[in-house]
Amino acid sequence: MSQVNLLxxxxxxxxxxxxxxxxxxxxxxxxxxxxxxxxxxxVQRLSDVQSDxxxxxxxxxxxxxxxxxxxxxxxxxxxxxxxxxxxxxxxxNEVSWSSALLDVSRVIPDASYLTNLxxxxxxxxVGEAATGPTGVTPDASLIGNMTFAGVANQTETIxxxxxxxxxxxxxxxAWVNSAQEDAPFSRIYTFSNGLDxxxxxxxxxxxxxxx
Amino acid sequence: xxxxxxxxxxxxxxxVALLAVVLLVLPKMGDVSTTEEELQSAEDQEVALAAxxxxxxxxxxxxPETEQEIGAIEEQVPPTANLPSLFRLLQGAADRxxxxxxxxxxGTPAPNAAGTYSSIASQVxxxxxxxxxxxxxxxxxxxxxxAKVTTLAVTPSGASTGGTTxxxxxxxxxxxxxxxxxxxxxxxxxxxxxxxTTGTGA
Numbered sequence: 001m002s003q004v005n006l007l008x009x010x011x012x013x014x015x016x017x018x019x020x021x022x023x024x025x026x027x028x029x030x031x032x033x034x035x036x037x038x039x040x041x042x043v044q045r046l047s048d049v050q051s052d053x054x055x056x057x058x059x060x061x062x063x064x065x066x067x068x069x070x071x072x073x074x075x076x077x078x079x080x081x082x083x084x085x086x087x088x089x090x091x092x093n094e095v096s097w098s099s100a101l102l103d104v105s106r107v108i109p110d111a112s113y114l115t116n117l118x119x120x121x122x123x124x125x126v127g128e129a130a131t132g133p134t135g136v137t138p139d140a141s142l143i144g145n146m147t148f149a150g151v152a153n154q155t156e157t158i159x160x161x162x163x164x165x166x167x168x169x170x171x172x173x174a175w176v177n178s179a180q181e182d183a184p185f186s187r188i189y190t191f192s193n194g195l196d197x198x199x200x201x202x203x204x205x206x207x208x209x210x211x
Numbered sequence: 212x213x214x215x216x217x218x219x220x221x222x223x224x225x226x227v228a229l230l231a232v233v234l235l236v237l238p239k240m241g242d243v244s245t246t247e248e249e250l251q252s253a254e255d256q257e258v259a260l261a262a263x264x265x266x267x268x269x270x271x272x273x274x275p276e277t278e279q280e281i282g283a284i285e286e287q288v289p290p291t292a293n294l295p296s297l298f299r300l301l302q303g304a305a306d307r308x309x310x311x312x313x314x315x316x317x318g319t320p321a322p323n324a325a326g327t328y329s330s331i332a333s334q335v336x337x338x339x340x341x342x343x344x345x346x347x348x349x350x351x352x353x354x355x356x357x358a359k360v361t362t363l364a365v366t367p368s369g370a371s372t373g374g375t376t377x378x379x380x381x382x383x384x385x386x387x388x389x390x391x392x393x394x395x396x397x398x399x400x401x402x403x404x405x406x407x408t409t410g411t412g413a
Contacts, residue, residue: 013214020217028224035231042239049246056253063260070267076277077270083284086327087357090288090391094359097386098349101365105341117365203352 087205093121093143094206095197100146103171107164112152119146121197143202146171147194155179158191165193170201285393287357290405292320292331292397297390300354301335308346310339313383317390320397329397331390332361336383338368344384351388362387 005012097119104117121144152158158179165174172195179191199207213219270277289296294317305312314336320329337347344365351358368381396402 017214017216021220024217024220024224028220028228031224031228032231035228035236039231039236039239042236042243046239046243046246049243049250053246053250053253056250056257060253060257060260063257063264067260067264067267070264070271073267073270073274073277076274076281080277080281080284083281083288086288086393087284089323090328090330090357090389091359094352096349096352097360097363098345098352101341101345101348105345114365115367118363120362121359123361 088208091203091205092208093199094203095119095121095144095201096203100201103168104148107161107168109152109157109160109164111154111157112150112161114148114150116149116192117146118148119197120144141198142172142196143199143206144197145194146197147192149190149192151182152179152189152191154187155189158189158193162193165195170198171195172198286355288328288391288393289356290393292317292329292390292392292394297356300356301351304347304350304354305337308339308350309343310337310347310384313338319399320392320394320401322395326395328391328393329395331392331397333388333390334385335388336385338381338383340380341365341382344382347384348386351386357391359389360386361389 007015100119101117104114108114122142152161158176162174162176165171174193174195176191176193179189182188182190297317298315301315302312314334316334318332318334320331322329335351337344339347348360348363351360363384363386366383366385368383393406394401394404395406
């Protein structure tokens with residue numbers, strides 16, 4: 001059985017408009033409700049995070065308090081570090097002259113002896129440079145020098161002496177300043193020579209290495 | 212009813228929703244984001260503080276050793292020039308190495324550029340055999356007090372007669388050796404006692 005709508009078309013259209021308006025309004029309300037729910041969750045989340053933040057702040061304050069109570073040990077460590085730095089500064093470029101003398105006794109040829117031995121460490125003060133045994137301004141990597149005076153039988157002995165000096169670790173630029181025969185055909189020579197010391201000649205603490 | 216009523220309702224709904232999002236949701240989301248960042252920062256800070264605390268606890272555990280090390284360094288670089296102790300140390304080294312302790316001339320303490328310590332450049336002369344002198348130098352280098360030999364000269368002991376061939380087993384050693392103190396005002400005419408800034412005396 002078919003239905004017949006006897007309402008006038010204007011009324012039908014009005015009803016349809018009302019229905020559509022209601023639907024749109026309902027949809028709008030739904031969206032607003034969703035926004036409200038989302039807002040509620042955000043409020044909840046903010047509350048949780050703030051609560052976490054307060055707890056975290058409390059933990060941090062406790063840690064800071066503990067750290068403050070142990071500050072004296074940090075000061076102690078800082079004092080040790082500053083004193084170690086002081087020692088490092090003091091011993092910079094230190095040469096073990098006792099080892100140097102032993103090395104001299106090892107390398108000096110039998111047919112010679114020394115009448116004088118000097119050594120010096122280049123001052124570490126800025127702008128105060130020592131002059132090397134050869135009279136030239138030393139290279140920055142050089143930390144000092146040694147000079148020798150002695151007597152040798154034959155020039156070969158002096159040559160051997162120079163060669164052996166260069167074999168010692170940290171001893172470089174071995175040089176003879178003079179070699180003079182004492183008397184004609186005596187083959188006895190009075191000589192003076194020198195060498196430079198590099199960082200390798202410095203002690204461990206002089207090189208900044210912890211002993 | 213107006214045919215545009217659904218459109219108007221939609222526009223009003225959209226406007227209200229937009230206003231709600233802009234005025235309520237977005238600021239709240241911003242607050243959440245900011246607070247989360249603050250929380251993250253606080254958590255990072257906790258990690259750093261925990262590490263700092265652990266380091267301090269280690270330092271606390273190591274405090275006796277640290278104090279010993281500081282004490283050892285203060286023995287090497289004392290808070291005063293302490294010349295009497297220096298005399299005894301040098302005489303002890305000379306006696307142990309069997310050299311004759313001939314002379315000792317301590318220089319006036321000179322503070323370094325940074326004002327953290329003073330160095331006392333001293334002239335020491337001893338005489339003895341080659342290896343006795345070597346032993347003396349070794350003892351000088353290993354004194355309880357920090358000492359750095361900056362120059363040395365080894366010559367035959369006694370005056371030369373002008374000849375070049377000296378044959379003597381007795382040698383004279385002249386060294387310039389630097390001793391140190393944390394007293395930056397030491398020596399004659401200075402303020403007595405250790406410097407307050409450097410002589411912590413821990």
